[in-house]
Amino acid sequence: MNDKIKELLIKSLELEDITPADIIDDAPIFGVNEKGEGLGLDSIDALELGIAIKDTFGVSFAVQNEETKKHFASVNALAAYISANQK
Amino acid sequence: MLWIVRHLPLHLVELCTAVICFFFWIGATPVRKRSRVYLEHVAKANGKRIPLLATYKHVLAFALSMLEKIRGFQGSIKLNQLETQNDDLDMLVKQLENGEGAFLLCSHLGNMEMLRSLTGYGEKHTKNDFKVFPVVDFSGTSKFNALLRELNPELMDQVVDANSIGVDSAIWMKERIAEGNLVVIAGDRTSANSRNRNVKTEFLGETANFPEGSFTLAGVLNAPIYFVFAIRKNDFDIRSPYEMHVVRAKTELSGPRKERPAKIKLLLQEYTGLLERHCLRHPYQWYNFYNFWDKSID
Numbered sequence: 001m002n003d004k005i006k007e008l009l010i011k012s013l014e015l016e017d018i019t020p021a022d023i024i025d026d027a028p029i030f031g032v033n034e035k036g037e038g039l040g041l042d043s044i045d046a047l048e049l050g051i052a053i054k055d056t057f058g059v060s061f062a063v064q065n066e067e068t069k070k071h072f073a074s075v076n077a078l079a080a081y082i083s084a085n086q087k
Numbered sequence: 088m089l090w091i092v093r094h095l096p097l098h099l100v101e102l103c104t105a106v107i108c109f110f111f112w113i114g115a116t117p118v119r120k121r122s123r124v125y126l127e128h129v130a131k132a133n134g135k136r137i138p139l140l141a142t143y144k145h146v147l148a149f150a151l152s153m154l155e156k157i158r159g160f161q162g163s164i165k166l167n168q169l170e171t172q173n174d175d176l177d178m179l180v181k182q183l184e185n186g187e188g189a190f191l192l193c194s195h196l197g198n199m200e201m202l203r204s205l206t207g208y209g210e211k212h213t214k215n216d217f218k219v220f221p222v223v224d225f226s227g228t229s230k231f232n233a234l235l236r237e238l239n240p241e242l243m244d245q246v247v248d249a250n251s252i253g254v255d256s257a258i259w260m261k262e263r264i265a266e267g268n269l270v271v272i273a274g275d276r277t278s279a280n281s282r283n284r285n286v287k288t289e290f291l292g293e294t295a296n297f298p299e300g301s302f303t304l305a306g307v308l309n310a311p312i313y314f315v316f317a318i319r320k321n322d323f324d325i326r327s328p329y330e331m332h333v334v335r336a337k338t339e340l341s342g343p344r345k346e347r348p349a350k351i352k353l354l355l356q357e358y359t360g361l362l363e364r365h366c367l368r369h370p371y372q373w374y375n376f377y378n379f380w381d382k383s384i385d
Contacts, residue, residue: 014344047307050254051261061255068254 001079004056009075012052013045025076046072053078059085092157097326104154108147118146121376128291128380129370132363141371148322148371152198153231155325159198160238169331170320176333179313183217188264190310191271192301192336192358195375196365197318197329199271220263222272222304224249249276249300257307264310271315272301274358275375285384286352290359291366295379297359302351305340312336312354314361322371334361 006020009029024037030046032038041049049072054060059082061068071081092100112119122142130137138144158164182189193199199221223246225232236243247256249272260270276298284303285296305312314334321327338354340347366373 044303044307046254047252047257047304051258051307054258060258061253072254 001083002075005075005078005082008052008056009039009049012048013041015039023075026074028074029072029078053082057082057086092154093161100154101151101325104150105147108150109143111150112143112146115146118142118376121378122146124378124380125291125373125375126370128293129367132292133367144323145371145376149374149376151323151325152372152374155198155319156235157238158325160235160242162239168328169317170328171331172333174333175313175335176331178335179333182311183267183269186267188217188266188268188270188310189313190264190305190308191269191313191315192274192305193271193315193317194273194275194358194362194373196275196362196369196373197316198372199273199315199317218245218263218268220245220247220260220268220270222247222249222252222260222270222301224276226250252304257304260304261308261310264308270308270310272304274301274314274355275362276301286355288352288356288359290379291363293380295359296381296384297355297379299351299355302355302358305354306347306351309341312338312340314358316361316365318365318369318372322369332361332365 002025003020006023009015009023010018010020018039023039027033027037027039029039029049030041030043032040050061061071071077091103095103119142122145123137126137126141126145130141155164179189225246225248232243247260247270264270274297284299286299286302287294288297289295290297312335314332314336316330316332318330318332319325319327320330336354336357338350338357340350340354342350362373
């Protein structure tokens with residue numbers, strides 16, 4: 001699941017020069033953490049990634065709240081959310 | 088307020104509005120100042136001097152648009168009050184009839200909300216049924232919105248809050264468009280909390296700041312884009328017929344993401360070009376009491 005998400009990230013957001021191996025499973029997708037890890041994406045990227053996840057995995061997101069932000073925290077968090085909600 | 092609009096003759100309501108507006112206008116110095124900045128730009132672009140009482144007329148036109156909305160939401164305005172132009176409306180209608188949705192960029196010029204109310208009163212415009220989902224900034228107008236909700240709850244339920252667009256609402260909007268509906272947002276929406284990114288562009292003869300958000304959303308939703316304007320032909324008579332303008336955007340946002348910022352700017356300039364043209368014809372109907380030319384904004 002993690003690899004699929006990484007591929008989707010790269011494809012949907014057209015992240016050039018990044019391979020799935022470059023993406024750290026528990027590093028932030030949006031912004032960077034104190035260790036300087038993370039993809040540094042912004043809120044517009046989040047919208048597009050959300051749409052791509054819906055199209056690829058058929059998993060939607062409930063009303064925007066703190067919970068949604070947690071699901072987008074890292075590749076690991078997204079994988080857990082998608083696995084739990086996929087039909 | 089509702090009782091007044093429902094039961095008193097319209098010209099009496101208009102007269103009351105004019106009187107109330109006069110006192111508001113005297114008291115509201117910041118509004119008057121910002122209105123003047125805009126109207127001076129219009130006057131300069133038209134090569135004229137700013138008319139006497141212009142800022143009062145601006146405030147009055149805005150107040151009349153509120154009455155218009157109330158009348159629209161209670162179903163008093165009819166489709167035959169709309170005058171269509173020889174533009175891209177046919178293309179849009181054809182698209183809707185094929186079950187394809189679209190993304191509409193409207194403005195605070197004229198009265199789109201009033202126009203939307205027409206879809207809530209059963210008259211069919213196309214063979215296919217479709218809905219109109221506006222994305223609206225509710226901050227600051229909660230009381231007025233409560234009033235509109237009272238008049239037509241169903242219409243108000245179809246509204247997306249512009250201040251909380253997230254992954255959920257983006258997906259939702261995309262799905263509604265895919266089902267053949269319309270999603271509408273104003274391209275000249277400015278909110279007090281200007282966390283919006285701005286794009287600098289020429290508007291009424293000087294560099295102005297326009298918020299990028301609506302145009303970015305267009306890129307995310309990746310649907311056909313149309314610019315729409317609904318303007319009262321007669322600035323100060325709400326029984327006046329309306330001009331409806333529909334123009335298909337020439338800028339396509341699809342393609343590599345890298346190129347998108349430049350395309351978004353082109354789209355925004357297409358939009359401000361049309362907006363400017365209509366503002367010069369009907370300056371008082373741009374209900375945007377905000378300084379777009381503020382030099383202190385980066």
